[in-house]
Amino acid sequence: MMTMPLCVWPRHAAMRWMIGLTAFLALSGCGANWGWYVVNPATASGYANLKFMLSGLVYTIQLSATAIAISVVVGLLVALPGLSGNIWARRASRTYVEVVRAVPILVLILWVYYGLPQVTGWTIGVFWAGVIALALSDSAFQAEIFRAGIQSIARGQYEAAYSVSLGYRDTMRYVILPQAIRRILPALGNQLVYMLKMSSLVSVIGMQELTRKANELVVSEYRPLEIYTILVLEYLVLILIVSAGVRWLERRLRVDERS
Amino acid sequence: MHSSAPVIAFKAVSKHFDDFQVLKDINLEVGAGERIVICGPSGSGKSTLIRCINGLETYGAGDLRVNDLRVEAANLTAVRRRVGMVFQQFNLFPHLTVLDNLMLGPIRGRGMGQGEARAIALRYLERVRIPEQAEKYPRQLSGGQQQRVAIARSLCMEPQIMLFDEPTSALDPEMITEVLDVMAELAQTGMTMIVVTHEMGFARRVADRMVFMDYGEIVEVAPPETFFTAPKSQRAQDFLQKILNH
Numbered sequence A: 001m002m003t004m005p006l007c008v009w010p011r012h013a014a015m016r017w018m019i020g021l022t023a024f025l026a027l028s029g030c031g032a033n034w035g036w037y038v039v040n041p042a043t044a045s046g047y048a049n050l051k052f053m054l055s056g057l058v059y060t061i062q063l064s065a066t067a068i069a070i071s072v073v074v075g076l077l078v079a080l081p082g083l084s085g086n087i088w089a090r091r092a093s094r095t096y097v098e099v100v101r102a103v104p105i106l107v108l109i110l111w112v113y114y115g116l117p118q119v120t121g122w123t124i125g126v127f128w129a130g131v132i133a134l135a136l137s138d139s140a141f142q143a144e145i146f147r148a149g150i151q152s153i154a155r156g157q158y159e160a161a162y163s164v165s166l167g168y169r170d171t172m173r174y175v176i177l178p179q180a181i182r183r184i185l186p187a188l189g190n191q192l193v194y195m196l197k198m199s200s201l202v203s204v205i206g207m208q209e210l211t212r213k214a215n216e217l218v219v220s221e222y223r224p225l226e227i228y229t230i231l232v233l234e235y236l237v238l239i240l241i242v243s244a245g246v247r248w249l250e251r252r253l254r255v256d257e258r259s
Numbered sequence B: 001m002h003s004s005a006p007v008i009a010f011k012a013v014s015k016h017f018d019d020f021q022v023l024k025d026i027n028l029e030v031g032a033g034e035r036i037v038i039c040g041p042s043g044s045g046k047s048t049l050i051r052c053i054n055g056l057e058t059y060g061a062g063d064l065r066v067n068d069l070r071v072e073a074a075n076l077t078a079v080r081r082r083v084g085m086v087f088q089q090f091n092l093f094p095h096l097t098v099l100d101n102l103m104l105g106p107i108r109g110r111g112m113g114q115g116e117a118r119a120i121a122l123r124y125l126e127r128v129r130i131p132e133q134a135e136k137y138p139r140q141l142s143g144g145q146q147q148r149v150a151i152a153r154s155l156c157m158e159p160q161i162m163l164f165d166e167p168t169s170a171l172d173p174e175m176i177t178e179v180l181d182v183m184a185e186l187a188q189t190g191m192t193m194i195v196v197t198h199e200m201g202f203a204r205r206v207a208d209r210m211v212f213m214d215y216g217e218i219v220e221v222a223p224p225e226t227f228f229t230a231p232k233s234q235r236a237q238d239f240l241q242k243i244l245n246h
């Protein structure tokens, strides 16, 4: 195993930018036009405000994680018929992808929250409306990613699996998908990051995630510059951590096959 | 020659790719324990012919049976239980260790438990003489070792028939022998084998019958002594001239 060097100055470019930005903001906080007091953890009200903003984090994460888990499954279920020999199955898959991709996420969120309950008679809370809309929208992209990944696996792999008497399902499950998923992991990581960002749109229907919290604080404190800057940093940190996690997973899976 | 019923029987089998006919009226019976070597120019339909036997290719007309089981969609799993196949490109599963490559078929194809599958995998790994590579991944092995793993993977299904499609064509010259030796040993165990190869030395040593194909037809079937010394057809003579003079 590699030992991590204990370096203070990070190699990652985005991390450097972030440290630079934070330092700049901290220093410029002395300037007259800045009102950092609003989120200064040293004061009681600043601390309360920060805590309020950060309390949205858990919803942002829950929302994105649930949505991506669903969209991966739906995406796979849409991709598989798209690869079958049956032309109607392929057309159905194609149509789903085209239609879903054509709808803006914000519109989908509004439609699921305000429209879907009227159609179905169910009551759908903001959380699940957000999850459904994000998952639906993302599933079209996931389907395309899976399709490309599965298509990249050589025909010989299917033939070898079939020739040791595996059926279609076992062939996909034990031979094709494990290889395809390794290949599409970077793309899946991108989708997860995209999902974290798009989850901010769910604030429009009142979901108390990061963006909504920031909006509410701006209304009461009227310090948009400082509050939205903190919001930017929140997303930045979250996404850097997720990207690092995805890279770690990629490395681990690669090590599995080598060394 | 072989008194028992044929284990493989082609009766007037034909196949088209669109309007191109790859197999023309193929008639061939293979007896239990028989070793057949198929040769012929590139594009003559050798691969297509043997891939029909385990249903990797479909055929258009005629009748193809493995042990009286007609090779068709409904019977494919049963047919594939009896027929193993070794490919030119090995086609090992790169994400699985050698041992897991060997155990997948027994577990998922034959419904064995882990322990039993492991025992059988180790046994056949021994048979192809690389038991020490069990925990490695395919890419860590040489081409010759990979092909021997692929042979062992098929043998773990304990098939009745083994098909080989140019098993040494993708190998460096110094690794060809180790693979052919394993195949020759297998032939001595009484396995029914159909081998597509241009290794004429191997064919002479091992084959009961040579099958020569050209333009989708079986042009000549003869014991190796006859085939190599006195081929009947002009096409076989031309072909042998070409490959033996290299």
Ligand SMILES: Nc1ncnc2c1ncn2[C@@H]1O[C@H](COP(=O)(O)OP(=O)(O)OP(=O)(O)O)[C@@H](O)[C@H]1O
Binding pocket: B017, B022, B040, B041, B042, B043, B044, B045, B046, B047, B048, B049
């Ligand atoms: N999927 C396909 N679609 C169309 N034509 C094909 C297909 N597969 C094979 N063919 C054609 O069928 C003919 C026979 O192919 P096949 O692979 O059986 O020949 P082969 O004797 O194994 O040749 P080689 O020695 O090069 O492996 C070739 O002309 C090939 O181009």
Ligand SMILES: [Mg+2]
Binding pocket: B046, B047, B048, B165, B166
């Ligand atoms: Mg071929």
